[in-house]
Amino acid sequence: MTDTERAAAVEQALGKLDLDTKARLLAGQNMWSLPSVPEIGLGSLVMSDGPVGVRGVRSTADDPSVALPSPTALAASWDPGLARRTGRLLAQEARRKGVHVLLAPTVNLHRSPLGGRHFEAYSEDPYLTGEIGTGYVAGVQDGGVGTTVKHFVANDAETERFTVDNAVGERALRELYLAPFEAIVKNARPWGVMAAYNGVNGSTMTEHHRLQNEVLREEWGFDGFVVSDWLAARDTVAAITGGLDVAMPGPHTVYGEALAQAVRDGRVEESVVDAAVRNVLLLAARAGLLEGVPAAVPADALPAAVDGEALAREIARRSFVLLRNEPREGRPVLPVDPTRVDGLALIGAAARDARVLGGGSAHVFPAHVVSPLDGLRAALPAGTRLTYAVGADPSDEPAAAGQGFALRALCRDAAGQLLGETALPSGQVQWTGDALPDGVTYDALHTVEVTGTFTPRESGAHHFGTRGTGGFRLVVADTVVFDGVQEMGQESDPFEAFFGAPLDRGTVELEAGATVPVSLAYDVFKMEGMPIQAVAFSLVHRGPRRDPDELIAEAVAAARDAEIAVVVVATTERVESEGFDRGDLRLPGRQDDLVHAVAAANPRTVVVVNSGAPVELPWREEVAAVLLGWFPGQEAGAALADVLLGAEEPGGRLPTTWPVALADAPVTRVEPRGGVLAYEEGVFIGYRAWDRSDVAPAYPFGHGLGYTDWEYEGAGHEPGGDPDTLGVVTVRLRNTGDRAGREVVQVYLAVPEDDTTDRPRRVLAGFLSVELPAGGATEVRVPLSRRAARTWDETAAAWRTPAGTYTAEIGRSLADPRLTVPVVVSG
Numbered sequence: 001m002t003d004t005e006r007a008a009a010v011e012q013a014l015g016k017l018d019l020d021t022k023a024r025l026l027a028g029q030n031m032w033s034l035p036s037v038p039e040i041g042l043g044s045l046v047m048s049d050g051p052v053g054v055r056g057v058r059s060t061a062d063d064p065s066v067a068l069p070s071p072t073a074l075a076a077s078w079d080p081g082l083a084r085r086t087g088r089l090l091a092q093e094a095r096r097k098g099v100h101v102l103l104a105p106t107v108n109l110h111r112s113p114l115g116g117r118h119f120e121a122y123s124e125d126p127y128l129t130g131e132i133g134t135g136y137v138a139g140v141q142d143g144g145v146g147t148t149v150k151h152f153v154a155n156d157a158e159t160e161r162f163t164v165d166n167a168v169g170e171r172a173l174r175e176l177y178l179a180p181f182e183a184i185v186k187n188a189r190p191w192g193v194m195a196a197y198n199g200v201n202g203s204t205m206t207e208h209h210r211l212q213n214e215v216l217r218e219e220w221g222f223d224g225f226v227v228s229d230w231l232a233a234r235d236t237v238a239a240i241t242g243g244l245d246v247a248m249p250g251p252h253t254v255y256g257e258a259l260a261q262a263v264r265d266g267r268v269e270e271s272v273v274d275a276a277v278r279n280v281l282l283l284a285a286r287a288g289l290l291e292g293v294p295a296a297v298p299a300d301a302l303p304a305a306v307d308g309e310a311l312a313r314e315i316a317r318r319s320f321v322l323l324r325n326e327p328r329e330g331r332p333v334l335p336v337d338p339t340r341v342d343g344l345a346l347i348g349a350a351a352r353d354a355r356v357l358g359g360g361s362a363h364v365f366p367a368h369v370v371s372p373l374d375g376l377r378a379a380l381p382a383g384t385r386l387t388y389a390v391g392a393d394p395s396d397e398p399a400a401a402g403q404g405f406a407l408r409a410l411c412r413d414a415a416g417q418l419l420g421e422t423a424l425p426s427g428q429v430q431w432t433g434d435a436l437p438d439g440v441t442y443d444a445l446h447t448v449e450v451t452g453t454f455t456p457r458e459s460g461a462h463h464f465g466t467r468g469t470g471g472f473r474l475v476v477a478d479t480v481v482f483d484g485v486q487e488m489g490q491e492s493d494p495f496e497a498f499f500g501a502p503l504d505r506g507t508v509e510l511e512a513g514a515t516v517p518v519s520l521a522y523d524v525f526k527m528e529g530m531p532i533q534a535v536a537f538s539l540v541h542r543g544p545r546r547d548p549d550e551l552i553a554e555a556v557a558a559a560r561d562a563e564i565a566v567v568v569v570a571t572t573e574r575v576e577s578e579g580f581d582r583g584d585l586r587l588p589g590r591q592d593d594l595v596h597a598v599a600a601a602n603p604r605t606v607v608v609v610n611s612g613a614p615v616e617l618p619w620r621e622e623v624a625a626v627l628l629g630w631f632p633g634q635e636a637g638a639a640l641a642d643v644l645l646g647a648e649e650p651g652g653r654l655p656t657t658w659p660v661a662l663a664d665a666p667v668t669r670v671e672p673r674g675g676v677l678a679y680e681e682g683v684f685i686g687y688r689a690w691d692r693s694d695v696a697p698a699y700p701f702g703h704g705l706g707y708t709d710w711e712y713e714g715a716g717h718e719p720g721g722d723p724d725t726l727g728v729v730t731v732r733l734r735n736t737g738d739r740a741g742r743e744v745v746q747v748y749l750a751v752p753e754d755d756t757t758d759r760p761r762r763v764l765a766g767f768l769s770v771e772l773p774a775g776g777a778t779e780v781r782v783p784l785s786r787r788a789a790r791t792w793d794e795t796a797a798a799w800r801t802p803a804g805t806y807t808a809e810i811g812r813s814l815a816d817p818r819l820t821v822p823v824v825v826s827g
Contacts, residue, residue: 001294009293010281013040014274022277023260026240028250031432031532032057034280041291045284047148047227047248048097050104051120051136052357052633053364054090056097058435062423066093066308066634067366070358070612071106073319073630075122076652076704078744079769080135082318087139087147089306094145100287101146101192103361107133107180108156110613110656111685112667116158116581119358119612119631123655124686124701126176127764127785130183137188144297146191146287148227149184152205152216153177155196157670157677158581162232164672165199168679173200174792174799175683178211182220191224191283195244197232203242206233212243225279231531237267245276249432252531309635316639318742321628321652322705324620333604333624335646335707336564343385345558346373347598348568348591348608349393353403354636355570355610360578365425366634372568372608375637379645387562391555392548392594394587395572398465398502398540401427405518407452407539411437414446424450427520427539432532442533450520450539454510460544461507464518467500468537471523474505477516481506488525501574502540548590552597559602566644567598570610581670585616585662595619608640614658617698628652646707653704653744653813657687660698666690687814688760702746702764702813708737708774712818715810719824726765726784726823729808733780735772743770745780746811749788749823752804762809763788784808789825803827 001009017025021037029035029044036044049055053065066089068074074083094102106117110124122129137147154166154177168177184190193216196205205211206228216222225245233239233247236254240262247253262268281290288295325332336344354371357363373388380386401407407424420439429448436442454476456462464481466472469489474482482505489500510516520539559565569591575582586592599605599622606625609615610632620626627650632639642648659665666689667681684692687701711734719727729747749765751757765788768780786801793800803826811817 027256043289064367065364070631075655083135084139091143126179148192150194151196207238207242313635318651345562350570351568359573370637379641470525700815708741
C-alpha cells in the first residue's frame with residue numbers, strides 16, 4: 001500500500017470518530033499505551049522505553065530484555081550499518097514484547113561532559129549523531145516498529161529539566177542541536193518525535209509552535225506523530241496548537257476530556273484536533289493496528305532473526321576504544337597472548353559486579369550479565385593463573401540486591417489476601433501504570449513483600465537497607481533491621497524525590513556460603529493527585545566494609561605477583577543517571593588511588609574504564625594501556641576477553657573529546673540561573689571549541705588505536721554529485737601490520753586560510769569504516785557533507801555557503817591527519 005492509499009484509509013477512519021473519541025485518542029490510557037477504538041478497527045498502540053533494550057510494559061525477571069551497550073558505545077563504532085543492525089534487533093525485541101513504538105533514540109548532543117544523561121546520547125558532533133541515529137531509526141523501522149527521536153530539542157542536561165528555559169541562539173540551534181533531528185527526518189523518515197521537558201527561548205517544547213509546526217513539519221516535511229516526554233505536557237490549548245499530538249502518560253493528561261471541552265468552548269478549532277488524530281491514525285496504520293490497512297512492513301518482509309547475545313557482544317567489542325597502548329619490553333602490552341601469559345591479576349569491584357548500564361529510563365533487566373571476571377575465566381586456557389582482588393569499591397552506598405539473592409514479590413490487598421506474585425531479577429521493584437504482576441491492580445494493591453534468600457560471598461557485617469517512599473519492615477536472618485516509614489524527598493526532580501536515595505538501615509553478621517532468609521514488607525505509597533500510578537522501591541545491600549588501604553594493599557600484592565594487571569574502574573548509578581547532572585568528572589571512591597598503586601607495582605598495568613561519559617584519568621601516563629569500555633551491556637566480560645586476549649581488536653573511536661580535567665572542558669555550566677540556562681558558547685562545543693583553545697585534551701575527538709598499522713598512501717577529490725555533498729574524497733589505504741584490522745577513515749573540512757568569519761576551524765564532513773587483512777589495500781570513497789561548509793545566517797534566516805578553497809583533512813582522528821586535498825566550494 002502506498003502512502004497515498006494509507007492516507008485515504010486514515011481519512012476514512014477519522015470521519016467515523018466523534019469529538020470525544022478523537023480527544024481520547026490523543027491521551028494515554030495508561031502509562032504506556034493509547035486506547036483502542038473497535039468501531040473503526042483500531043487497536044491499542046503500545047510504547048516502551050529504549051534505547052539499549054526494550055522494557056515492554058512490564059519489566060520483570062519473567063520477561064527479560066536484551067541489554068545492549070550504551071549509545072555512546074554504539075556511536076564509538078562510527079558505523080551506521082552496525083547501528084541499523086542494532087535497530088533491527090530492538091524491533092525484534094519490541095515485537096516479542098508486544099511493543100509498537102520504541103521511545104528512542106536520544107540524539108541530544110554532548111554539550112558538556114557534566115550532563116547526567118550523556119551516556120544515553122551519541123556524540124558532541126551533530127553529523128556523527130545524525131548518521132548513527134539514522135542507522136538506528138532505519139533499523140528499528142525495518143522491523144515494523146516505530147521510533148520517537150528524542151528529546152526535541154536542546155535537552156542536553158538534567159538540572160531543573162522540567163522547568164529550565166534554554167536560551168539558544170538560532171545559529172547554534174540550526175548548526176548543532178537541530179541538525180541530528182533534521183538529518184534523521186530526511187534520511188530515515190521516523191514515525192515519531194518526542195517533545196522534551198525543557199523550554200527553548202521562552203516556550204516549553206511541548207508548546208513550541210515554531211519548532212514543532214514550522215520547522216519540524218513544514219520546513220523538514222516530518223509526517224509522523226509528536227509525543228510528549230512523560231508528564232511534559234502542561235497546558236491543553238498551548239500544547240495542541242503548538243504541535244503536540246499525544247500527551248503521555250494517562251489516564252490523567254491535559255488532553256482527553258479537557259481537550260474536547262476546549263473545542264466546545266471555542267478555545268481550540270476541531271480541525272487542529274483532527275490534524276493530530278490523523279498523525280496518530282497514520283502511526284497506527286504503519287504499525288498494522290488499523291483494520292484493513294496493511295502494516296508498513298508486512299510479516300513476510302521482516303528482516304531475518306538476529307542473535308541478540310552475539311550482536312550485543314559484537315557491539316561491545318566494536319565500541320571499545322584503545323586510548324593508550326605503550327610498549328613494554330619491546331612490544332605493546334595489548335593484546336595479551338593467552339598461551340604465554342604468566343599470571344594475570346584482575347582488580348576492581350566492577351570486574352566482579354559489572355557496570356553495564358546507565359541509570360534511569362534507559363535501564364533494562366537482562367537475563368544474564370557476563371562480568372569481566374566471568375569472561376576472562378571462560379576465555380583463558382585451562383591452568384592459566386588468574387587472581388582477583390576488589391582493590392577499591394566505587395560506592396559507599398548500598399545498591400539494589402543482586403548477586404547471591406533469590407527473590408520473589410508477593411502482592412497483597414488491605415486484608416492480606418494474595419493478589420499475585422512474580423520473580424524479581426534484583427531487589428528493585430519498578431512497576432508503572434498497569435504493568436503489575438498478573439492479577440494485581442493498582443487500586444487493590446496495599447502491600448508488596450519481597451521475600452527469598454541470600455547467600456553471601458564473604459563473611460562479616462552485611463549492610464541492608466531500603467530505597468523509596470512508604471512504610472518498610474526489613475528482616476534478615478530473623479533479625480528486624482528496620483521497621484518504619486520513609487517520607488517523600490524534597491528533590492526538585494519529581495522522579496528523584498519519589499525514588500529517593502538508597503538508605504543503609506543496619507547490619508547483620510553473616511558467614512560466606514551460609515544461606516539466610518530475607519524479607520522486605522512494603523506498604524505501597526499512594527498520594528492523591530499523583531500523575532503516575534507507580535510502585536517503586538528497592539531492597540538494597542552492601543557487603544562488609546573493609547579498610548580501603550587494606551583493599552588496595554591486597555590488589556598491589558596480586559598485581560606484583562602477576563605478569564599483567566588489569567584494573568577495571570567505573571562510575572555508579574549515583575554518578576551517571578537520568579534525573580541529575582554530575583558535579584565533577586572524578587572516578588568515585590578510591591579508584592584513582594588504586595590505579596596509582598597498582599601501576600607502581602606492575603609496569604604492565606592495563607586499565608579498563610567503564611563509564612558512559614568522560615572521566616578524569618590522572619594516572620593515564622603511568623599505565624601501559626587504557627581501554628575505554630563505556631557501559632558495555634550484558635555481554636561485557638565476553639567482549640572484553642575477546643579484545644584483551646586478541647581474538648578481536650578494539651574497534652572504537654571517540655565520539656566525544658575527553659579532557660584532562662573538568663576545568664579544561666569548553667562548557668562546564670549546566671545549572672540554570674533564574675530558571676534560564678544560556679548557551680553562551682554558541683556553536684563552539686566539543687572539538688569545535690577545543691580547536692580554539694590553547695589547552696590540549698587528554699584524548700581528541702575520533703581518537704582510537706588498534707592492533708595493526710595503517711598507511712594512508714594517497715587521496716584525491718572528485719567534485720559534483722549529490723546536491724547535499726561536496727563531491728567525494730578518495731583515499732588509498734593499506735594495512736601494513738601483521739593481522740587483520742578495522743580502520744575508521746575520518747575526513748574533516750577545514751575553512752579557507754583567508755576565512756575571517758567566526759566559525760569552527762574544522763568540521764567532520766565524512767567517515768567510513770574499512771576492514772582489511774594483513775597487507776591488504778583498497779581505495780575508499782567518502783562523500784563529503786555540504787552542510788560542513790554551511791553556516792546559518794541569522795539576519796537572512798537562511799543557510800549560506802561561503803565560497804573558497806577548503807581543505808579536506810584525512811586521517812585517523814581530529815589530531816592525526818595523514819593527508820590533505822583541496823576542495824573548491826562555490827557559494
